[in-house]
Amino acid sequence: MLARVYRTVTAPRRAAAVRGRVHTMPRKESKEGKGQKKGLAQPAHPTGPVVLDKSGCVLISVHAKPGSKLNAITDVTTEAVGVAIAAPPSEGEANAELCRYLSKVLEVKKSEVNLDKGGKSREKIVKISAAITPEIVLEKLKSEASKS
Template identity: 70%
Template sequence: MSQNIKAGATTKGKSQSKEPERPLPPLGPVAVDPKGCVTIAIHAKPGSKQNAVTDLTAEAVNVAIAAPPSEGEANAELCRYLSKVLELRKSDTVLDKGGKSREKVVKLLASTTPEETLEKLKKEAKKT
């Protein structure tokens, strides 16, 4: 009898019906896609005086970009800036969604963890 209670206790936190595909809960704006790449939800503010992570919310990372939102300049600058903040190569930081929108998703092709990424973004946000 005690075995049933024990088994019930271990599965209590993980209900099979509602469990999404990814095992970890998303870390606010930083998540992992089904292929295992870390993704970051970005709310871009192009045309700013300087590049900066201005805020981290549960939905997105607010990033000010010192480039005009024309001809993909701000998108290129966003990827360049994020690669610097996250200490990755520029080629490892790609715009996944939102090329013509302020709501963007940036995918990191390097082997990094969502926790590491979030830490670096938080550090950068504190500088401003």
């Protein structure tokens, strides 16, 4: 019984292959991809530690330094913003303090500053959902870094 079912399912495919009507897969697209034009190079990653995401929120790349004596922006580089946090790196205390400190520096509500990625890492992504531009955020971070 099983052999009969097998024959009925595969017989049409075998017959088509014998007659030369073999279905082939469509060719892959070139390396440029679907939506890209030839000759235009897309940047691999946005430059700077502060960028705007697809939903209109500002993302800040942060290099956290928990366990410091006081909260401070230590440096602003092309990769990340160095932030010293006066809270121990246990039970999410440093993450909460980081969000509180950044909300104070950027002059936005605490509820508009959230940790997006990196809950257990020193490299974090902080999401700002307030109506603020990346240029203003970067300017405020740099002015705070120059104070300390």
